[in-house]
Amino acid sequence: MGKTLFDKVWDAHVVTEIPGGNQVLYIDRHLIHEVTSPQAFNGLRRRELPLLRKDRIVATADHNVPTKDQDKPISEPLSAKQVRMLTENCAEFDVPLYGLGHPYQGIVHVIGPELGITRPGITMVCGDSHTSTHGAFGAVAFGIGTSQVEQVMATQCLLLTKPKKMRINVEGDLSPGVTAKDIILYVISKLGTGGGTGYFVEYAGSAIRALSMEGRMTICNMSIEMGARGGLIAPDQTTFDYLAGREFSPQGKDWEAAVAYWKTLPTDPDANFDVEHTYRAEEITPMVTYGTNPGMGMGVRESIPVSSDIHGAAGIAKAMKYMDLEAGKPIHELAIDYVFIGSCTNSRIEDLRAVVDLVGDKQVAPSVTAIVVPGSQQVAKQAIAEGLDQKLIAAGFEFRGAGCSACLGMNEDKVPAGKYCVSTSNRNFEGRQGPGARTILASPLTAAAAAITGKVTDVRDLLLQPA
Amino acid sequence: MTPFTTLSTTAVPLPIEDVDTDQIIPARFLKAVTRDGFGENLFRDWRFDKDGQMKEDFVLNNPLYRGEILVAGANFGCGSSREHAAWAIGDYGFRVVVSSYFADIFRGNALNNGILPLVVSPTLLDEIFKTIEADPQARFTVNLEAQTFKNETTGTVSTFDIDSYKKTCLINGYDDIDYLLSQRELIEKFEQERQDFSLV
Numbered sequence: 164m165g166k167t168l169f170d171k172v173w174d175a176h177v178v179t180e181i182p183g184g185n186q187v188l189y190i191d192r193h194l195i196h197e198v199t200s201p202q203a204f205n206g207l208r209r210r211e212l213p214l215l216r217k218d219r220i221v222a223t224a225d226h227n228v229p230t231k232d233q234d235k236p237i238s239e240p241l242s243a244k245q246v247r248m249l250t251e252n253c254a255e256f257d258v259p260l261y262g263l264g265h266p267y268q269g270i271v272h273v274i275g276p277e278l279g280i281t282r283p284g285i286t287m288v289c290g291d292s293h294t295s296t297h298g299a300f301g302a303v304a305f306g307i308g309t310s311q312v313e314q315v316m317a318t319q320c321l322l323l324t325k326p327k328k329m330r331i332n333v334e335g336d337l338s339p340g341v342t343a344k345d346i347i348l349y350v351i352s353k354l355g356t357g358g359g360t361g362y363f364v365e366y367a368g369s370a371i372r373a374l375s376m377e378g379r380m381t382i383c384n385m386s387i388e389m390g391a392r393g394g395l396i397a398p399d400q401t402t403f404d405y406l407a408g409r410e411f412s413p414q415g416k417d418w419e420a421a422v423a424y425w426k427t428l429p430t431d432p433d434a435n436f437d438v439e440h441t442y443r444a445e446e447i448t449p450m451v452t453y454g455t456n457p458g459m460g461m462g463v464r465e466s467i468p469v470s471s472d473i474h475g476a477a478g479i480a481k482a483m484k485y486m487d488l489e490a491g492k493p494i495h496e497l498a499i500d501y502v503f504i505g506s507c508t509n510s511r512i513e514d515l516r517a518v519v520d521l522v523g524d525k526q527v528a529p530s531v532t533a534i535v536v537p538g539s540q541q542v543a544k545q546a547i548a549e550g551l552d553q554k555l556i557a558a559g560f561e562f563r564g565a566g567c568s569a570c571l572g573m574n575e576d577k578v579p580a581g582k583y584c585v586s587t588s589n590r591n592f593e594g595r596q597g598p599g600a601r602t603i604l605a606s607p608l609t610a611a612a613a614a615i616t617g618k619v620t621d622v623r624d625l626l627l628q629p630a
Numbered sequence: 631m632t633p634f635t636t637l638s639t640t641a642v643p644l645p646i647e648d649v650d651t652d653q654i655i656p657a658r659f660l661k662a663v664t665r666d667g668f669g670e671n672l673f674r675d676w677r678f679d680k681d682g683q684m685k686e687d688f689v690l691n692n693p694l695y696r697g698e699i700l701v702a703g704a705n706f707g708c709g710s711s712r713e714h715a716a717w718a719i720g721d722y723g724f725r726v727v728v729s730s731y732f733a734d735i736f737r738g739n740a741l742n743n744g745i746l747p748l749v750v751s752p753t754l755l756d757e758i759f760k761t762i763e764a765d766p767q768a769r770f771t772v773n774l775e776a777q778t779f780k781n782e783t784t785g786t787v788s789t790f791d792i793d794s795y796k797k798t799c800l801i802n803g804y805d806d807i808d809y810l811l812s813q814r815e816l817i818e819k820f821e822q823e824r825q826d827f828s829l830v
């Protein structure tokens with residue numbers, strides 16, 4: 164019987180199997196950031212262990228960094244301390260660090276791919292659940308806890324049971340105004356936040372193959388929001404074209420050999436999945452979330468369900484109380500206060516270009532605070548080179564420095580209690596963007612549309628308007 | 631890691647589904663650089679309002695409910711991979727979390743910290759909630775060696791699954807790193823023998 168892409172990559176990294184079904188899995192690449200690494204470094208020191216492979220680990224600072232005045236010291240003392248600890252730990256253990264001020268600094272899941280550290284066929288981990296992003300390249304990439312960060316530092320391996328396999332096919336063509344973000348919000352709204360638990364998901368089908376690498380990363384990024392261990396997409400010419408010539412991509416003969424290997428990775432036609440779902444791209448409309456988990460999503464024109472197959476009435480009622488919304492009613496045209504365009508889901512150059520294109524010469528509504536936060540210094544640099552920053556500023560957006568920003572209430576960028584924020588990030592949990600903040604997840608296009616109108620908006624209405 | 635064998639205790643009910651780790655420990659409390667003290671902020675925004683006043687209606691603030699077992703709705707621990715969630719639960723004093731299923735990363739993090747994520751059927755979960763509702767002092771007994779969970783009120787004994795390796799780790803207080811370090815030679819052999827396209 165044939166093998167799936169996931170089988171091929173996973174099985175090639177099994178060092179040994181132990182009784183009870185656990186396998187020792189070799190990890191090729193380890194990314195670390197300031198929040199989930201200090202206790203791991205402490206563990207190494209306590210056990211007097213060295214870092215096993217320094218050529219396989221890369222560090223950056225992203226969660227705690229301010230996105231304004233990045234050249235000045237971090238004002239919040241605890242954030243400053245965590246970032247300083249990362250710097251000290253990396254110096255002591257000789258880990259390459261792309262910290263604040265470094266031209267490669269940025270959100271860990273943005274910099275891995277753009278530097279060519281992420282690539283097909285590898286195993287990759289980070290103490291961060293959105294490590295699933297890197298699966299867009301056909302890597303087996305997944306988030307781990309801090310104890311596991313320490314295990315990888317000390318042994319370059321993890322003890323795991325192999326997850327089951329799911330394939331999600333999206334066939335057909337996306338309609339105008341519908342993006343990769345809408346695909347994944349749609350899928351999660353069908354499967355729920357627990358629908359992928361225990362599985363590694365392969366995304367396939369013509370609508371997935373048609374996506375750029377940026378779009379594929381957006382899809383894989385949110386695999387964790389349906390509970391999947393990770394998501395991945397078969398590498399193809401789009402993948403190779405993206406990686407060619409990147410800072411750490413293989414060169415010359417090595418590149419040829421690597422591409423030849425990568426071409427062997429896609430799922431064999433006779434391979435089996437434990438579960439398979441198929442959706443039609445034409446059925447997907449611009450999506451928004453109405454509740455307090457990413458599974459509570461719907462088409463922007465739909466009404467909030469009172470209950471659904473996935474969410475019981477009690478769960479929706481609890482979410483409605485937090486969101487101050489009413490089940491049975493639509494949220495189209497709901498007045499909003501903030502727009503956040505950023506996070507490891509949607510902060511890449513293509514996202515910024517899409518926003519600028521949509522905004523054109525329109526202005527951000529006076530009632531809205533809209534911020535655009537590029538995912539990395541390199542994205543920021545590219546945006547500036549293309550003049551995107553000036554266009555955004557002229558339209559009334561703030562253009563910030565790279566970091567996780569308002570995706571999570573850990574740095575200075577927060578949404579105040581009770582305010583509505585249309586956000587391109589990945590989580591609308593209670594308090595995620597700050598205590599009491601109300602998050603509506605959406606694509607960059609839908610977020611930009613909301614910034615202009617000051618309301619939850621069907622972006623297709625703006626696309627139809629004559630220029 | 632503290633070894634785990636048996637436990638007989640009252641339980642705290644949290645009949646909410648999809649409890650995410652942002653609720654278990656909000657991001658603003660992730661700035662510590664050690665593993666200690668997270669229990670204080672367990673379920674912070676459900677326990678306290680924005681002025682730091684206790685929310686009377688939250689179960690952890692109700693003196694009727696105490697114990698080392700937390701019983702929660704399906705899909706407990708979804709969302710962020712922060713191990714701080716497991717640290718907060720352990721530091722607060724829970725040794726077992728019972729649910730009908732757990733998010734994968736949380737389950738792994740709990741096991742790596744000597745906390746048992748105990749999976750029961752949805753029907754049994756309902757029964758447990760009903761038992762606690764009828765009597766907050768109801769006791770439950772977990773026997774890891776025998777892999778049994780007993781509702782002392784109804785007398786229902788159920789068995790639960792756990793892989794044999796993880797079971798040994800919990801009973802002896804070992805963690806994965808001890809095991810992986812013992813595999814050093816195999817790991818180095820693997821590195822030498824394979825064709826590696828990850829670094830070139």
Ligand code: SF4
Pocket residue numbers: 225226270271272291293506507508566567570571588589
């Ligand atoms: S952008 Fe948000 S989801 Fe992504 S790594 Fe940062 S905090 Fe996590």
